[in-house]
Amino acid sequence: MSDAAIAKPKDWVPAGDLQTEISAEKMLLELPRELQFITGSEAAREAIRRANVDVAISYPITPQSETMQQAGYLYDDGYIKEYYRGEEEIGVMSAIAGASRAGVRALTATSGPGLMRGMEAISSWPGARVNPILLNMCRVINTPLAIQPDNIEMSFLINTGMLMLHAENQQDFFDYTLAATEVVDHVDVTLPCVVSVDGFFVTHARGPVSLPSEKYKLTKRDGWKNCVPAMDNENPPARISRDAPIQKSNFISYHMHASWQQEVFAAVERSGKYFEKLLQGRIEVVNPGAEDFIIASGSAVSQAREAVRQEGEQGRTVGLVKVKTIRPWPGQQIIAAVKDAKRILIPEFNQAGWLHKEVCSTLYGECKAKIFGGPRVYGGMTMPTEMVLEWLAQARKDYP
Amino acid sequence: MSLDTIKPSPGFLEHLPVEYQDLVNHGQYGKQMKATDMGKFKELIEEHPMCAGCAMTLFIRLAFIALPCPEHSIMVGTAGCGRLAISQGNVPFIYGNYGDTNSTASGLKRALEIRFPNQKKDVIVMAGDGGLIDIGFQGLMHSWFRREKFTTIMLDNEVYGNTGGQESGMTVQGKVLKMAPRGKVNEKTDAMGLAKVAGVDYIARIVPTNPARVMRTIRRAILVAREIGSTYIQAYTSCNIEYSIPTPEVMKDAFDIEKERYGFEEIISDRAKEFLAEVEKKPKK
Ligand SMILES: Cc1ncc(C[n+]2csc(CCOP(=O)(O)OP(=O)(O)O)c2C)c(N)n1
Ligand code: SF4
Numbered sequence: 138m139s140d141a142a143i144a145k146p147k148d149w150v151p152a153g154d155l156q157t158e159i160s161a162e163k164m165l166l167e168l169p170r171e172l173q174f175i176t177g178s179e180a181a182r183e184a185i186r187r188a189n190v191d192v193a194i195s196y197p198i199t200p201q202s203e204t205m206q207q208a209g210y211l212y213d214d215g216y217i218k219e220y221y222r223g224e225e226e227i228g229v230m231s232a233i234a235g236a237s238r239a240g241v242r243a244l245t246a247t248s249g250p251g252l253m254r255g256m257e258a259i260s261s262w263p264g265a266r267v268n269p270i271l272l273n274m275c276r277v278i279n280t281p282l283a284i285q286p287d288n289i290e291m292s293f294l295i296n297t298g299m300l301m302l303h304a305e306n307q308q309d310f311f312d313y314t315l316a317a318t319e320v321v322d323h324v325d326v327t328l329p330c331v332v333s334v335d336g337f338f339v340t341h342a343r344g345p346v347s348l349p350s351e352k353y354k355l356t357k358r359d360g361w362k363n364c365v366p367a368m369d370n371e372n373p374p375a376r377i378s379r380d381a382p383i384q385k386s387n388f389i390s391y392h393m394h395a396s397w398q399q400e401v402f403a404a405v406e407r408s409g410k411y412f413e414k415l416l417q418g419r420i421e422v423v424n425p426g427a428e429d430f431i432i433a434s435g436s437a438v439s440q441a442r443e444a445v446r447q448e449g450e451q452g453r454t455v456g457l458v459k460v461k462t463i464r465p466w467p468g469q470q471i472i473a474a475v476k477d478a479k480r481i482l483i484p485e486f487n488q489a490g491w492l493h494k495e496v497c498s499t500l501y502g503e504c505k506a507k508i509f510g511g512p513r514v515y516g517g518m519t520m521p522t523e524m525v526l527e528w529l530a531q532a533r534k535d536y537p
Numbered sequence: 538m539s540l541d542t543i544k545p546s547p548g549f550l551e552h553l554p555v556e557y558q559d560l561v562n563h564g565q566y567g568k569q570m571k572a573t574d575m576g577k578f579k580e581l582i583e584e585h586p587m588c589a590g591c592a593m594t595l596f597i598r599l600a601f602i603a604l605p606c607p608e609h610s611i612m613v614g615t616a617g618c619g620r621l622a623i624s625q626g627n628v629p630f631i632y633g634n635y636g637d638t639n640s641t642a643s644g645l646k647r648a649l650e651i652r653f654p655n656q657k658k659d660v661i662v663m664a665g666d667g668g669l670i671d672i673g674f675q676g677l678m679h680s681w682f683r684r685e686k687f688t689t690i691m692l693d694n695e696v697y698g699n700t701g702g703q704e705s706g707m708t709v710q711g712k713v714l715k716m717a718p719r720g721k722v723n724e725k726t727d728a729m730g731l732a733k734v735a736g737v738d739y740i741a742r743i744v745p746t747n748p749a750r751v752m753r754t755i756r757r758a759i760l761v762a763r764e765i766g767s768t769y770i771q772a773y774t775s776c777n778i779e780y781s782i783p784t785p786e787v788m789k790d791a792f793d794i795e796k797e798r799y800g801f802e803e804i805i806s807d808r809a810k811e812f813l814a815e816v817e818k819k820p821k822k
Contacts, residue, residue: 191651194644219647224640224679231637231676235613235644238631241651243644257634265633360652369649370609370629370658 151215156354158189161319165312165415168349177339178203180307180346181246181272184314186211188270189354191241192219196229198251199284200336201274205246216354226251230258237267237329240360240367242318244269248336249276249290256293262329263298263401266365268321271299272314273333274340275435275486277516285517286336288435291463292491298401300330300408301463302416303434307344310334313461316415318355326408327364328401333463335436335486338519364404409465419467420458422474427456429529430478430506432471432496434460437484437520444525455529460492468499478506480532484525488515507536560627566608572599572748581607585622590784592791593692593774596745597622600663600690603752604628605759610659611649613642613687615673617665618698618776636672638662639680642687659759660687666707667697670726674706681735684766688758691728691769694776702779709798714779732769733804739768740804744795746788754803760816761809768809773799 159168164187175183181204185193193212195205212220219236223229229245236243247255252273262269275288294301302317304310310332317330334340360367412419423445431441438459448455458474460467475481481500483493493510500508512528514520545553545561560566564579581601587594597619604610610628614620616635624630633641642660649658662669669677669691677689696714697703704717706726713720732740739761741754751772758768775782775790782790795801805813 192644192648218651221683223643224675227634227637228640228676228679231633231640232644234633235631235641235646236648237644238641239645239648239652241648243648258637261634368611368629368631368645369652370611 149215151218153189153216153218153354156187156189156352158356159353161315161355161415164315164349164353164355166417168353170347170349172345172347174343175307175346176203176341176343177274177307177310177334178207178341180311181314181340182207182211183346183348183351184311185244186216186351187349187354188244188315188318189242189357190217190244191358192233192236192243193217194221194223194229194232194236194243194245196223196226196247196251198248198276200276200286200340201246201248201251201272203340204272204274208244208246226255227258230255233269234258234262234265234267237269238265238368240358240363240369242270242358244272246272246274248274249278249287252290253278253293259294259299259329260297264397266327266363266401267329268327269329270314270317270321271329271331273331274336275333276336279516283517286338286436287487287515287517288333288335288485289487289489289491289515291333292487292489294331295464295491295495298328298398298405299464300326300328300405302330302332302412302461303463304332304334304339305435305438305459306339307342307346309461310339311346311348313416315355316412320408320411320415322358322362323408323411324362324364326404326411328404328408333435338436405465409462409467412462412465416461418470419462419465420460420470420474423457423459424454425456425474426477427454428477428479429453429532430456430458430475430481431525432458432460432475432481432483432492433485434463434492435486437486440520440522440525441484443522444529447522447526448529463495466495466499471496471499472503475500475506476504478504480536481506481508482512482525482528482532483508483510484520484528485511485513486515486520488513507532564627565602565604569605570602572602572752575602575748581628582622582626585625587618587621588778590777590787591618591774592745592777592787593619593694594622596692596751596772596774597663599745599748599751600755601626601628603755604659604661605756606657606659609656610661611645613638613645613660613662615664615668616699617668617692618694619663619665619692623663636668637676638664638668638673639676639685639689643680643683643685646685646687657763659763661759662687662689663692664690665698665705666691666693666695667705670706670728678731678735681732681737681767681769684736686762686766688762688768688770690755690758691771692774693771694774694779695725696776696779698776698779702776728769728771729802729804736766736806737769738766738806738809741769742771742799742802744773744791744799744801746791746795750801757813761812765806765809765812
């Protein structure tokens with residue numbers, strides 16, 4: 138739309154036009170891959186390059202800025218059609234929703250305080266049945282101010298009706314972003330998705346990421362294929378305004394509002410089958426049948442893996458459940474995985490222990506294990522493997 | 538071709554609701570209506586739940602009739618009295634969060650340009666004075682700084698009507714309202730001046746005392762936004778409830794305020810002037 142300050146030459150071909158469209162299934166599960174050693178922010182860039190994004194709007198915040206300025210370069214190359222720096226986060230989250238309402242694929246990214254600032258807009262996305270992708274590089278939100286990784290902010294998203302993925306590492310950040318991009322477009326889903334990752338530990342550190350060729354991109358969003366019409370005035374508007382049920386707030390019946398909410402949360406559940414396929418399971422289970430289990434999401438999974446490995450070296454089998462989709466919550470899968478466990482540890486990178494609460498409410502009455510709310514680190518601290526090992530030893534001592 | 542958007546398939550028309558048939562057969566799609574024709578055609582907005590005699594509803598009704606291309610227009614509104622009527626119109630309406638209009642419209646308009654490179658879509662923000670100058674101030678100003686190509690219409694009733702009569706940034710100094718128990722301390726915000734400084738291409742201040750002029754102003758603003766840049770209309774739309782204006786005197790109040798401090802004014806950039814001279818010189822069809 139805007140007249141660029143630096144115009145492209147007349148014969149410029151946007152790089153995105155040279156890519157071939159394919160399905161997420163083909164992109165994630167079939168194409169050959171090549172290994173690179175890149176940061177999480179770069180992994181996000183490579184996902185965006187292949188996600189066929191129409192509109193990206195950004196507002197800088199540490200540690201997200203890396204990713205969205207990379208998105209700027211992708212726009213300059215022609216992988217993204219429209220891009221600008223918004224006024225601040227509530228403006229960005231509103232603008233992204235405006236773009237998504239018009240039927241295009243929209244994406245933005247933020248971190249802790251930015252997420253909280255945009256929260257009124259973000260929490261209105263699911264009910265408006267808009268489906269942008271939000272990348273969230275977790276960062277402390279509590280005072281005193283810090284820019285360190287800590288994923289307490291995810292607890293504020295849990296009951297919004299958004300789809301929520303939690304990436305363990307750079308590879309997940311790439312894969313989950315592409316999976317989310319396709320899942321949100323299904324007509325029986327039409328919901329936004331937030332892909333969270335623990336800031337710095339993943340965004341600014343390098344890790345091995347295997348990538349399919351950049352010659353491919355996902356099929357474009359089809360604005361006609363929504364569970365509600367796109368806001369483009371291509372449908373007869375005779376009082377079937379797309380937002381009608383929500384906008385007449387003073388007059389809408391309680392039943393209508395309740396059923397609208399029920400449908401949003403039913404759509405969250407319906408997305409499960411698509412994630413199941415694209416992420417090859419919504420949970421990953423290591424050492425099924427173990428007596429001791431660790432249930433974790435995000436970076437805590439890596440710490441847990443190392444603890445499981447070291448325990449293995451000592452001849453002790455410890456199980457691990459990695460939770461990939463926080464919403465839809467894979468409750469039944471978790472119950473099945475840990476039904477015979479005796480002790481369960483839930484390590485987290487936040488003070489509130491939101492994952493612990495989720496797991497407890499799922500397993501209550503379903504399993505006899507003693508569930509430990511920890512270990513927990515927060516405010517930017519790392520979690521030494523020794524800490525997990527100490528908690529395991531203590532748990533065995535206290536509950537033999 | 539725009540009219541095709543709302544043309545039902547042959548054989549289907551008779552099965553559609555009468556209201557819809559009327560819109561197609563006797564509505565304003567594909568035509569330009571005049572203020573003097575009011576009452577003779579199927580209007581886009583015909584009923585609303587706003588207070589009896591509210592001047593805002595008259596203005597909104599005129600705004601709908603003035604749309605140069607309703608079949609390709611999208612309205613963006615927010616919390617406030619106006620949305621109660623705007624949401625009843627036969628034009629898609631986005632109702633987001635309070636104060637988010639100009640940010641939402643920025644993303645919407647740019648996205649529509651990607652999806653419909655060959656069909657101009659008019660995006661019109663219509664929101665209250667509180668929604669634009671207080672809570673939505675940042676989004677408003679930045680949409681102007683970015684020269685976003687849509688029209689912003691402020692329904693300036695100089696009060697927060699929908700929440701029961703609190704002072705807004707557009708209330709005049711000294712006025713006693715809720716949350717201004719000793720009278721408003723500051724002056725009415727100079728939104729026109731801000732628009733000018735921000736480089737808005739077409740700016741107008743108006744009171745709905747002259748329907749033909751209201752319609753002409755809205756059309757100009759939408760056409761300039763389509764081709765040139767941001768446009769802004771500030772309309773005095775009195776709140777008879779919170780300002781205790783007896784219903785039969787609403788129009789008298791409008792004339793008085795217009796004379797006193799709300800005279801019609803247009804501020805047009807050179808490029809918008811050039812453009813308007815061009816479109817308005819074309820012979821009328
Ligand atoms: C975030 C948020 N804050 C406050 C409100 C409450 N609210 C709804 S309408 C309104 C005032 C509307 O005043 P104005 O924008 O001037 O429009 P009017 O009703 O006068 O037409 C307020 C404060 C809200 N809906 N959302
Ligand atoms: S409260 Fe005032 S502005 Fe709102 S509908 Fe009633 S008269 Fe109109």
